[in-house]
Amino acid sequence: MSADATPLLSPADQALIARYLQHVQVEKRLAERTVALYTLDLEKLGASAAQAGVALAAVQNHHVRRWVAQMHAGGRSGRGIGLILSGWRGFYAWLGREGLISANPVQDVRAPKQARPLPKALGVDEAMHLADHSDEEDSPWLEARDAAMVELLYGAGLRVGELVGLDVAASDAAARAGRGWVDAQAGDIHVQGKGSKRRAVPLGRAAAEALARWLAVRDQVSVAAADAAHALFIGQRGTRLTAQSVWQRLRRRSLRAGLATPVHPHMLRHSFASHVLQSSGDLRAVQELLGHANIGTTQVYTRLDFQHLAKAYDAAHPRARKR
Structure with a gap:
């Protein structure tokens, strides 16, 4: 224990904590780092508890709630x-x-809810720049594949798992395996989501x-591999492309395109949703x-849309512009 905290504890409470830490370290075999955090x-x-003048074993629910409020x-x-x-x-379960x-x-005490962060989305110009980018350092094969991946992630709002799960065409095997497919003639992408x-x-x-x-x-x-024969997107080794590979290729492509922020697949899905909502x-x-x-779940994009409108207002309205 730290020197600051130790004097505040009674010998009985110090002994309780020491016994518990020995329990999690020896009997539960928790990692040293985890034990340090518990400490x-x-x-x-x-x-x-010492500041409130109450022994650890006598702590009540209202004490814990007050301490949570103080931390918050x-x-x-x-x-x-x-x-x-x-x-x-x-500790109290033990x-x-x-x-x-x-x-x-502590059983029914919950931490204050965090404000849900807004999803990160590209601006329209940034998204278009990424979609139009052509990487001359890649082979024509890689360039064609990665360009198609970007168009499906941004143009259709697919999740990365849905993208790598696409087959070239519909089949009984795809249906049984829960995969999607592209029907280019009908102009549809069929996916299996969450x-x-x-x-x-x-x-x-x-x-x-x-x-x-x-x-x-x-x-x-x-x-x-047999699975790769049907896969829409494959890697250079002839296997179905993985989500991790898509992340890596998209990050590389966005940096080479000169975007300030490395782009990940879900950012393009957010961009798709935000831009469709802005327009429609x-x-x-x-x-x-x-x-x-x-x-x-979808309403979070209305907040993104409001941010877009607020920026336009700040830039254009004479009463909003700073002198």
Whole structure:
């Protein structure tokens, strides 16, 4: 324990904490780093209890709630408070098993909710610049593949798992395996999203053209597995492309295109949703396109849209512009 916290604890409370830390280290075999974090959490608990003039075994629910409020008022994040509460909860659960308390005072205490961060989206010009970018250092095969990937992620709002799960065409094998496919003739992309829910997404003109260029060269690499024979996107070794590879290629492509922020697949999905909503204002349509079960999930993009409008107002309105 730290020198600051130790004098505040009674010998009995110090002994309790020492026994618990020995328990998690020896019997539960937790990592040294985890034990160190537990130690810090219990130092804070002991200091708070001693300051309140209450023994650790006598701490009640209202004490814990007050300490949570104090941490929150002091600027500690909801996530940080949640981690501390987790450590305290485990300690009191152990005291209960030892027969030293009748109820866990931390059991129903939850950390303050964090404000949900806005998803990161590219501006329209940035997204268009990335989609139009051509990397001359790549082979024509890689360039065609990566361009098609960008067009499907941004032009159709696909998740990266949906992208790598696409087959060239519909088949019984694809249906059984829960994979999607592209129907270029009908102009549709059929994907299986979260919760095994299928949806159809329009295949835009630019995406269709990029796919046609990719399919014209795709077979220049021999497939190395039966699954890859049907895969829309394959790697240079002839296997179905992985989500990790898509992340790496997209990050590389965005940096080479000169974008200030490295782009990841979900950023293009966010950009798709934000830009469609800015142009149409149709939240229900965006919900369907993204495959969200709850429209509340989609409503976060209205906040992005408001930010866009607020920036336009600040830049254009004479009463908003700084003198």
